[in-house]
Amino acid sequence: MSRCGLRIVPCALCLVLAACGREARPFDNIPSATANATTPALVQLYAGGVPTGPPPVSPFQQNAWGISEGKRLFDAYNCSGCHAHGGGGIGPALMDDAWIYGNHPANIFETIVEGRPNGMPSFRGKIPDTQVWQLVAFVQSMNGQAPIAALPGRSDHLSGGTPENLRPAVKPVQTGHQ
């Protein structure tokens, strides 16, 4: 058995590096619901702008649980009311490659917290920061901007289209307003 074990070590290393981030469930590290700070945003992002300093990254970028929570919150906070399940409606589609305000996680965070022109409300003070980051991770996963092993599968509802883990990854393009 020891000989077989030696062969598994290189494979296990790959698993370790990928799995630690994907499978973490940071239940204990989530602060209880706190309102967003009313201080100005940490990054100076605007449509087409240049970020100053390194912009914050979602802690749930590659985290399967975080993306799954984002999927749950997407319906819970009625994001699907305007964006459907990524196809858009009143709001723009989120599962295509066109990103009006950029697809970096900090851009999407800003979109949710600050709101955007033409109808995107500001959710500052209504959604805690941690949950915003989970929503960010989920929105990014909608067009495959997440490791495929972390993507959600089909949901336990009426089928709303291709599950996230079966969608082809698209190359995001910043379009600005059309």
Place this chain on the structure above:
Amino acid sequence: MTTDETQLRQELERTWAVPRGIIGWFSIVDHRTIGRRYLVTAFVFFGIAGLLAAAMRVQLAWPDSRFMGPDRYNQVFTVHGTAMMFLFAVPVMEGMGVYLVPLMIGTRNIAFPRLNTFSYFVYLFGGITLFAALATNTGPDVGWFSYVPLAGPDYSPGKRADFWAQLITFTEVAALAVAVELVATIFKTRAPGMSLNRIPLFVWSMLVMSFMIIFAMPAVVTSSSFLLLDRLVGTHFYNPAEGGDTLLWQHLFWFFGHPEVYIIFVPALGMVSAIITAFTSRPIFGYTAMVLALVATGFIGFGLWVHHMFATGLPQLGLTYFTAASMIISIPSGVQIFCWIASLWRGRPRFETPLLFALGFIAIFVLGGLSGVTLASVPFDLQVHDTYYVVAHFHYVLLGGAVFPLIGGIYFWFPKITGRMMDDRIGRWSFWTLFIGFNVTFFPMHFLGLMGMPRRVYTYPATMGWGMLNLISSIGAIALVAGGVLLVYNVVRSAAWGVEAGDNPWGADSLEWGTSSPPPVYNFLHIPVVEGRHALWARSEDAPIVTGIRSDTREVLITDVMDAEPSNKADYPNPTIWPFVTAVVTSAFFVGSIFTPWALPVSLPPLTVALVGWFWPKRSDLHTGEERPPALSEARA
């Protein structure tokens, strides 16, 4: 020994030789080696799963403990249960069968030897995969039976549940392979004269177990495959909104899951019969009733599965039927218990360690069976479903009903496998430590369940009043660990320095005790002709033997199913690396398909190559030129 016999022995040793070297280690197709590997690997997994249980008991010993967080605890209890049921309980019984059955029925190897080797490596890789997943925080966390929708894509993000589902595939492929081999071996390769009513009760239990595996395992492979497809490919087998059904999972799983516990239990019954026969030096009372009880347990065991689903809102008629069936199954088990008690009563039992474990089994299993019959009653079950009462019940029947006989069997057959006796004094200490530790650990859980403590909770508040019983249970667990350590110490010490055992240190009756300890690579110098139900006790002075089987190739005698009349001869394969290669490719396919459906088309070419290598006919398989020996005759030894 005559010069003829010396020459025969040398020829057989050459023909049946076990290959050496690294490549040789992977090429062995000999049932004793594979059986030993199964046993060692299963006990390693048992130890790891036992440590996980110890961690659980530490966590639960006092209220509001933070020794483990909830996520870690979920993984620990799931992997504990999964590893115990799939990586220990069934494989260890199979391992005992793979080692002992060909010896008990008087043949030189198990049927389909290359499949046997393949099954071991698939099992080994499956176990390594599961524990590698646990080590990388990807251990399944959905309970050992992984209900949907908790295990579905919505509520189990990541790959944890997929590792669980593929572990099922690994272990079920291995188990099905061994089951098929055992049925073929038991039906078709027995020594002449060993008609079906003369086979040892252990062999009967292996036969019943194998048939149960063949009928039950496909259900769980189906259910886990559906789960994998739902998660990976977006099917809707378990999605009610799209026409699937969450209860489908429960039915498919428990249609396997209930026979699974009898698959684990039935071989243990066979071991107890073997032990009691040897230590009373008398035939077991009521052989026919014992056989019928085994078969009845196997059949009725398929009609009980819904008792795991009493709380799901089933129709009244279903509840009634499954309550009745769940109570009826206690009858064959009861018959067996009474037959053993009668055997002990009439004989003069020698209370050595194996018999102590058999007696411990009777005590503990009867208690577990009683709590089981109470659980069969729906109104009571609705009160204690998913509480620690159920945990207490199944640990009583599993540890008492399977592990105690297994340990007794280890003490019993260790001299045959290694040629040395285990230390009886340490054996007694280990028995009493395990017996007392087991009861101190699990008896309080009955009360905890009645007090309402649910299963699978990682902690509980102090105000519930469960603290004292949990603490007692955890202290008992210390004794269990100590007993396990004593057992391992005994095994290791005896393997190195134990007293040498002769062929038949216990004076037992079955054929494996009629050859040397450990057996030679060819099992028996002469295949015996069996003259009675207890082969060694019935053997006369000038007992007949089988002649006419070639000793320069791996030729084996095939006999009839019912009366073991010789019918023809078969060629068994020589050592070969291809089963191992096939196992590697198969395992890579299974692990790959956790992550991507492309694993299937990518694996098919190497799998084809491996199977072609496996089945490629060898020049030595062709018998060119020389005539085969005439029909075999029964010469006198």
